[in-house]
Amino acid sequence: METQVSPNERGYYGSFGGAFIPEMMQANIAELQEKYEEIMNAPEFRAEFEQLLKDYVGRPTPLYKATRLSKKYNSNIYLKREDLNHTGAHKINNSLGQIILAKKLGKKKIIAETGAGQHGVATATACALMGIECVVFMGELDVDRQAPNVGRMKMLGAEVIPVSSGSKTLKDATNEAMRYWIANPFDTHYIIGSVVGPHPYPDMVAKFQSVISKEIKKQLKEETGSELPDRVIACVGGGSNATGAFYHFLEDEEVELVAAEAAGKGLDSGFTAAATFKGVSGILHGSKTLFMQTEDGQVEEPHSISAGLDYPGIGPALAHWFESGRVKYEAVTDDHAMKAGMELCKLEGIIPAVESAHALAALDNLDLKPDEIIVVNLSGRGDKDLKTYLDQLES
Template identity: 65%
Template sequence: MNFQNPDKDGYYGDFGGAFIPEMLYPNVEELQQKYIQIIESEEFETEYQDLLTNYVGRATPLYFAKSLSEKYGAQIYLKREDLNHTGAHKINNALGQALLAKKLGKKRIIAETGAGQHGVATATACALLGLECIVYMGEIDIDRQAPNVARMKMLGAKVVPATSGSKTLKDAVNEALRDWINNATNTHYIIGSVVGPHPFPDLVARFQSVISKEIKEQLNQKLGRKNPDYLIACVGGGSNAAGTFYHFLNDQYVKLIVAEAGGLGIDSGKSAATTFLGTLGILHGSQSLIMQTEDGQVIEPHSISAGLDYPGIGPMHTHLFAEKKAEFFSINDDEALQSAFDLTKTEGIIPALESAHALAVLDKKKFEKEDVVVICLSGRGDKDMETYLKHLDNY
């Protein structure tokens, strides 16, 4: 079974597709017909790889975490996506899609953001490439991610608050889709995760696949082997996990572990653990698992992490869950906070709250001494300092 790419209709098994309003059909169809041809062209690849190396700062280090390894009795490596320009993995996709938009003749870019990292990455790419940029962000997220809002504005982006619903990531996506419907001809929507109508999940996964490509090369260089025993990544929509897993998806010996945001607990009514709480439905243009009521109304998610505060997961990850190809853990807010403070105090690295969910798996899963475990450190914790400071005395 091929877990890496969807079929011609955008399905990973039973999940995916393109469920879109008629007004968006020309845009989405244009993308479907042209994206692979463009991004696999020599001209595009040369320009994109040059930017990844000389602008983003890739390859990011694969760091052997000595203190973590001693504590948990395994060989633990951190893939340092936090060291990318703009502070997270999001820039890999934002730059790629902005370049693609230019090739398609689009001069206006819209994006959604939760934690603000995708918004900052998109604003950065647009500033570099001379594109107009509008970022939709939930009103609550604007308040809790103020530093990233300031960065987006400084980069020339217009930040538009989403004031409906839970005023978080889901609602920002809704607003961005409305904009796209009204400005279909001149606008490209840079979706930040492996969600949305086909071809977005595949497109984002391909741009993020540089993460797993480097992991293979770096493990070979360090250990003389290309494959780890375990890969761990957090999932909201799931772009950093898609990138971390991509080149290992069809390898039967590499074990994949996903950390979802448990919020205040699966049974608390304040959670974002979609594989534990979700049912089959359609959200933001694709069929996947969604947290919803019996009559199909979306249940508002909760996570201390703005980037994981989403009521669904991408179709690739839903397929991995359905086929038991990956093991899923629900990580509560307090568990993520504990792991964040532990990493900071033992390795001198302040992680993003999103990444802290992946780190928390170490307290829930038993590893052997010879196991090679790679954790995607998807972003740095600068944006979360206000939250960390509130809990400083508790950890």
């Protein structure tokens, strides 16, 4: 099966994608579909976006050869340091891009969903920068386990609305954000934080995050003489950091792309979030994709120790890349991820987000060779996860 990098005119990657939306959302989505590429490709948009990435976010982020980690695995492991972005994760790339887009569309209010809080913080930051009202929906469970990020959002002027329905996590925050948008369709833009949702969101977010792989190619060329690594590894919940890390390598078939999914307490435990291992095709949050379902077709509650990976599905592009065989998926349990995160702290003096620790743990699942070059996308820093790490140390 041929691998698509971009969707077709109907928003499909292979058999996944599209825009399955209620009538009240039609005008908003149609406006985005009609105008997003024209706005994003305009020279003045590119100039403003790229200037902010450089001067405000701090890009390019370093590509760091992790010497002691490389020695442990007897290979050459580089970390793409998205944790060093302003706000501490890759999420700011997309939030800034979408808020410039929203201003071009004349929107006066921004809403967002968040799990780990990094997208919420990034969106609140962008709104503060641009002087736009911001409302963030967050599951009650995530409000508790990601308290530092809740505080940051409030300091930045955002209204944080806890969501008490369902599993009180990212899925439910997304549901509530979509309901709010349906009720407030004219002056509000919804900044979806991942490559999920109805077309054109998966493509839009992918393009904003593709700066990650664009930089990796340039940096590797300078470091090694070749822009192509042997493997690129990234964690996957909805999939924005993985899509960004994979994007410019998708047509380079000699590069293996590895996605680390959250296996939770185990693939067969009933407490997992590994959508490619346990999911089936269906409609979730406005697009056709792979997600975990009950026998009667309802969304199955996911579980991951990582708030950002605690989502029942993956974006439609990632579902297509799974179906086509272009991306290899590895399942990583909570315990394995926590061990890998703690190991990076001690080997390299870097505290990774628990999400990123899943990508690091995937190294144990691969048959690495001494001359290989591996890039691991370190999608975020672990400040927000200190309570989770400390609880693990004390258990």
